[in-house]
Amino acid sequence: MAHIHLGEGSFPLWALVLWTLFGVGLVSAVVYRVRKGGIKTHQIALAGIAAAASFAIFQLNIPVWGGIHMNLTGLVGILAGPLLGALIALVVNIFSAALGHGAVGLLGANTLVNASEAIVAYYAFKTLMGMDWDVFPAGASAATLGLSAGAFLMGAIIVLSGVNGSALPRGDLTIAVAGLVGLNLGVAVIEGILTGFIVQFLASVRPDLVGLVDRDTRDETTGVTA
């Protein structure tokens, strides 16, 4: 069991091209904003090492439902912000694809899904903390929300694309995909709870990392914390 990624060759060619274009569009927009805002060296280092951590954590087998693996995309979003979070999602997907996890052709689609998780988690966390929630519920809810958003986006991508070689009408496909989304939602809740505990732990040792001290000095233009 794992957080589901889209496998190679699942979609027809037109869909592959479409999602690649969307992925390139998202990444270009992020790169443009990052370059315009002037990326600082500490942000590059943070993003590089956070991606390494996310990728390394994937190696740990978490014994729920016969074992799940997670990249903690929601946590990465909360810690690194939406822009770096999106770039980290791309980099992690590239390395994952090289190890046969995920897909080369669907890098665009998978990156869209993971980036949306990071981005939604970041803003959800910010909003909830703004509403004076405690760290644990805020972190857990934000990550669960982010991952759920990702799960729905992935469902939508599959339904829109149609499965390569399947003659199934879209309506029936939607039913099949609903099961998959449901499964991912389950993983989202587990990963969300885990993220909540992690954020709580980090807040207890390094409150600055989760924006609990000098909230005002945060780099608002790029939404990056470091």
Added chain:
Amino acid sequence: MTTLSNHVPDPRLITAFAEQRDGPLHRVNPWTKVGVVGALVLAVTVFDRLALLAGLYGVVLVVYGLAGLPYRRLAGWYTLPMLFIVSVAGPLAFLEPGTPVGSALSTPLGDLSVTWAGLVLFVELSCRSLTVVTFALTASMTTKYTDVAYMLGRLLPRPIDQIALLTYRFTFVILETLEDLVKAALSRGANFSEFWSNKRLYARILGMTMLSAIEQSERLVKSMEARGYDGDLTLYGDVSRPPVHELFVVVGSYVAVVGYAAVAVYGVGL
């Protein structure tokens, strides 16, 4: 390490194969391998016949073996990709319209049965996915660390290339941190076998991994800035262009895939 999964290839093992072994694929130009990955992705996307997909998968499997790589580990690494296939294609195997395979199972939802079309679809999707998975692993396990780094630097736009290079470099360092944390907890009798009753332990281990990653990034910036870093980690080294015969193979495979697709799939007349 028992808790680090053997369903996910360990990057250290992958690079060890690339660095320490020497097989026919090690001597193939890295750009050629990238080209072939592209051709395979295209092929598994446009090919529409099971026989063809299965044949392609068979060829890739043989190449994996010829490269001197272990089949036994490959089987373990298939777990996750197969899971992705099952989760998408599994339900479709039942829902796909067509003749049922054997007798139907009656459920509250009505008669449920795998159809022949569904079964074929399932096998097709498996072949599509595993073909590329297997070749991606073959390429990763036969391409030297430095070549991978140079290609990342070439292929990705700034600042993504910078991020990717640091990720590649530090994955190894952080894996060791994670492993040390797990080891230290295990040696004091920690129990990793059940998640729900140990969720805080998992959170701490993962939290410490993240924390140590962030603190390393803080030190890294210091040391890079002390050597004048301003966001530009250029690599001088180079991966040479592929030799003509390899170029031929790559171009040939694209021509073959596109040609087949044009004629057989999209029915373009000659």
Added chain:
Amino acid sequence: MSRDDPPLVDLQCEAHTYPDGTVGMHDIEFSVYPDEVVALVGGNGTGKSTLLEHLNATLVPDDGELVVDGTPVTEDNKAHARKAVGFVFQDADTQLVAPTVLDDVMFGLQNDGVPGDKARERAREALATIDASHLEDRIPHYLSGGEKRLVGLAGVLVLEPSVVVLDEPLAGLDPERSQLVAERIEQIHQNGISVVLSTHDLDFAATVADRVCVMAEGNVVGSGTPREVFYDDALLAEANLHSPSAVRVARDAGLGATAQPVTEADLVSLLTQGKDLETAQTPSPDGSGHD
């Protein structure tokens, strides 16, 4: 040290291969006896940590066996080995996982099913035995290196192991803190617990150990009392080691060829007791020159 008693830990390991194919050590036979301090010395990457991590089944041999207190350790009774053999890892930072020092010291007890109140009490005692009670409420992450090492030690001592394994206990510590840790090790030993440690500080090894094992290229290439090992030039050369400073001084100054001082204290007593250095005649068994 009583070699007549059965060993507390007995490791037979044909080889240990890491996931990437590196052979960390090979052809090892290593035992720990009651009431001894064993020091592993050797260059970087010679397999000291690999060997130590086998002693409580953190790592398992490709082929071989670990026997702890007479019981062979299998996949199912690792818990036994982990209770009997406490392990303090080299990297103090990856060792402490709980939000406070007290919680951290209780960690092992809780894994062992000891109820909260009892665990807290025992944790407090363990902190007290190493003079670290004042750290109780601190966040482990913010402790100094020496303090982290002490807390790590408390977290292991609280489990009342019969052997404590310490991987480079002095790494990164200042002389004052090193002394503190060395004293605690001495104290643990006096409480009847055997200690196995690795170190790059040969002066420390000479001072603290009853037995020194020299490692080179993944193998134990020699062992004996500090005096036997540190005066064995062929062995030291094979392992690329220098001798401890007392040995070097004594040798370079052409004195103590027979008295063979290995610690600073030996050297000092050699120097103070025989102004005419050539009179030193017999190697004394207790290492204090001649009396």
Added chain:
Amino acid sequence: MSRDDPPLVDLQCEAHTYPDGTVGMHDIEFSVYPDEVVALVGGNGTGKSTLLEHLNATLVPDDGELVVDGTPVTEDNKAHARKAVGFVFQDADTQLVAPTVLDDVMFGLQNDGVPGDKARERAREALATIDASHLEDRIPHYLSGGEKRLVGLAGVLVLEPSVVVLDEPLAGLDPERSQLVAERIEQIHQNGISVVLSTHDLDFAATVADRVCVMAEGNVVGSGTPREVFYDDALLAEANLHSPSAVRVARDAGLGATAQPVTEADLVSLLTQGKDLETAQTPSPDGSGHD
């Protein structure tokens, strides 16, 4: 060491406060002169790293000034300070960033705008000066700790700094590798580069340094030649330090009250040259006992 020349680096720092409010050091005046080796010693957390990181403007004082080669360093000309003052950090792993050793050594040159071929040539030379040419094509994470340290050093030397700063250069190294690094430091010094280092190994400080600065509680509490510092009991007590082993042995054995050996070599020559130890009369200026 020529105190008459103007200092290469001159730091005045009233205080440095870390973001969390910890005062890392305060009231510091610290200069580095041409052609000297300065060792900072002191307990864990006494501000050694904080001080060192000010020398190339990695950290900046809350209030104070850094002057490098006569030029005050401001926000805009930090690059100058970073070129003139090379820095090798304690953590060898986060220091090496590029995929190969050669790339890593070229890293600083490339940031400096040196074209590829020229950079490659200079990087090869820098590796050669520290006997590390054979590592050129290696991948950083497969290097041993000592090799990493050497490569870090090459990456700094290639920039031809006038001062090299080393934070705990021997941490985690075995005696053989420590020796290698110590020799390289000596060699850098002989090439006319000043070296500032921090260390917990007082024997090493005594051997390598022209000047020793003792830190305690964020402040430099005393400095002088190794002999002045390591025989100043009040100072050592204040800083919670022990003296190096040669000093301890000489003192405990009641010899060398006047010769005052500080290194092992001193002690050996004291022992070999004066069998009647009481004849040692005058402290010799070059630290080799009397000749």
